[in-house]
Amino acid sequence: TPPLNFALLGAAGYIAPRHMEAIRATGNKLIAALDPSDSVGIIDSYFPDAHFFTEFERFDRHIEKMRRKDKSNSIDYVSICSPNYLHDAHIRFAFRSGAAAICEKPLVLNPWNLDGLQDIEQATGRKAYNILQLRHHPTIMELHQKHANSEKHLNIDLTYITSRGNWYLHSWKGDDSKSGGIATNIGVHFFDMLGWILGKHISTAVYLKTPTKVSGTTQFAKGTVRWFLSIDSNDLPKVALDKEQRTFRSIKIDNQELEFSGGFTDLHTTSYKEILAGNGFGLEDARQCIEIVYGIREAKISALSGDYHPYLK
Ligand code: NAD
Structure with missing residues (x-):
C-alpha cells in the first residue's frame, strides 16, 4: 500500500518525536507540521522534506491547497501533540481537513467535549483515536x-x-x-x-x-x-x-x-499500528x-x- 499522508500539531514538544517515529515505522509520511515554537530541528531526523509552519492559518491553507490539488496529496491523519486544552479544536481541524485524528492523552479535558466531537464524527464520517499506550x-x-x-x-x-x-x-x-x-x-x-x-x-x-x-x-x-x-x-x-x-x-x-x-518503549508505534489496522481506541x-x-x-x-x-x- 502507498504511504499515508500525515500532518502533526505540536511538533516542537516533548512527545512529538514518538509520533514522528511511529509515522516512519509504519511506513507513512509526514507532509506538514505546525508549532508556534520554531525549535523543531528534530524534524530533520525523521522527515526533512516536511513543510513546517509556526502559524495555524498558513498551515491550514497549505493543507487545504494540497487537498484541492489532487486526492493523492490530501492528509489522511492528523497527529495531535499540542497542549491538552487544544485537543478538541485540533480534532475538529483534522475532520474539516478530511482526515482522521490521532490524539495524545487526555483526549479532552471535559466529558461534554466528547459529546461535541461525537456529533462531528457522525456529520463528517471521520474518526478520532486516542493514544492510550x-x-x-x-x-x-x-x-x-x-x-x-x-x-x-x-x-x-x-x-x-x-x-x-x-x-x-x-x-x-x-x-x-x-x-x-x-x-x-x-x-x-x-x-x-x-x-x-x-x-x-x-x-x-x-x-x-x-x-x-x-x-x-x-x-x-x-x-x-x-x-x-x-x-x-x-x-x-x-x-x-x-x-x-x-x-x-x-x-x-x-x-x-x-x-x-x-x-x-515503542508503545506509540504499537498504538499507531493498531489504529492503522482498525483497532484504535475511539x-x-x-x-x-x-x-x-x-x-x-x-x-x-x-x-x-x-x-x-x-x-x-
Ligand atoms: P510540550 O509542552 O513539550 O509540547 C507541546 C507543544 O505544543 C509545544 O511545542 C507548543 O509550542 C505546541 N503548541 C502550543 N500551542 C499550540 C497550537 N495552538 N498549535 C500547535 N502546537 C501548539 O508538551 P508534551 O509533553 O509534548 O505534551 C503534548 C501532549 O502529549 C499533551 O497532550 C500531553 O498530555 C501528551 N503527552 C503524552 C504522553 C504519553 O505518554 N502518551 C507523554 C507526555 C505528553
Missing part, C-alpha cells in the same frame, strides 16, 4: 485478559511519583485550565488502565489535592484503588532515592507488587477516564476516613 503494554494486557471474565474484587495501591522541576508549574502543564491538573495530565493513563481492568467506575473520594500532588480512593465494579500521584521529588521513597531515581512507580495488587518496569473508549479525571478536578476534599493511600497517614 498502557493498553498495549504486555503486563497490562495480561491483567486485562485475566480479569475480563472474573468477578474477583481486587485491592490495588497505585503510587506514582514522577519528579518535575520548577518549570512544570510555570508551563501550560501547571495551569489547570490548560492541562487539567496532575490527576488529568499525569494520572489519566492510570485511570484508563484501571478502568480497563476493573470495569465500571463507581465513585472517587479525593483526600489531597495541591498543584503538585493528588491522592484519593476510587471504587470500580471489580476493585478498590488507593492512589497517590505526585510530581514533588520530596515524595520519593527511600528505595528510589538510594538508586538516585527521580521516578517511582508501584502498583500493588492484593499486596503483591506488579512487575511493570520494562516494556514501555471517543467512547476514552469516556470513562475523562469522566474520572474531570470528577477529581471538581471534587471537594474529603476528610480522611475508610480506605486511603498509606502515604496519607
Whole structure:
C-alpha cells in the first residue's frame, strides 16, 4: 500500500518525536507540521522534506491547497501533540481537513467535549483515536485478559511519583485550565488502565489535592484503588532515592507488587499500528477516564476516613 499522508500539531514538544517515529515505522509520511515554537530541528531526523509552519492559518491553507490539488496529496491523519486544552479544536481541524485524528492523552479535558466531537464524527464520517499506550503494554494486557471474565474484587495501591522541576508549574502543564491538573495530565493513563481492568467506575473520594500532588480512593465494579500521584521529588521513597531515581512507580495488587518496569518503549508505534489496522481506541473508549479525571478536578476534599493511600497517614 502507498504511504499515508500525515500532518502533526505540536511538533516542537516533548512527545512529538514518538509520533514522528511511529509515522516512519509504519511506513507513512509526514507532509506538514505546525508549532508556534520554531525549535523543531528534530524534524530533520525523521522527515526533512516536511513543510513546517509556526502559524495555524498558513498551515491550514497549505493543507487545504494540497487537498484541492489532487486526492493523492490530501492528509489522511492528523497527529495531535499540542497542549491538552487544544485537543478538541485540533480534532475538529483534522475532520474539516478530511482526515482522521490521532490524539495524545487526555483526549479532552471535559466529558461534554466528547459529546461535541461525537456529533462531528457522525456529520463528517471521520474518526478520532486516542493514544492510550498502557493498553498495549504486555503486563497490562495480561491483567486485562485475566480479569475480563472474573468477578474477583481486587485491592490495588497505585503510587506514582514522577519528579518535575520548577518549570512544570510555570508551563501550560501547571495551569489547570490548560492541562487539567496532575490527576488529568499525569494520572489519566492510570485511570484508563484501571478502568480497563476493573470495569465500571463507581465513585472517587479525593483526600489531597495541591498543584503538585493528588491522592484519593476510587471504587470500580471489580476493585478498590488507593492512589497517590505526585510530581514533588520530596515524595520519593527511600528505595528510589538510594538508586538516585527521580521516578517511582508501584502498583500493588492484593499486596503483591506488579512487575511493570520494562516494556514501555515503542508503545506509540504499537498504538499507531493498531489504529492503522482498525483497532484504535475511539471517543467512547476514552469516556470513562475523562469522566474520572474531570470528577477529581471538581471534587471537594474529603476528610480522611475508610480506605486511603498509606502515604496519607
Ligand atoms: P510540550 O509542552 O513539550 O509540547 C507541546 C507543544 O505544543 C509545544 O511545542 C507548543 O509550542 C505546541 N503548541 C502550543 N500551542 C499550540 C497550537 N495552538 N498549535 C500547535 N502546537 C501548539 O508538551 P508534551 O509533553 O509534548 O505534551 C503534548 C501532549 O502529549 C499533551 O497532550 C500531553 O498530555 C501528551 N503527552 C503524552 C504522553 C504519553 O505518554 N502518551 C507523554 C507526555 C505528553
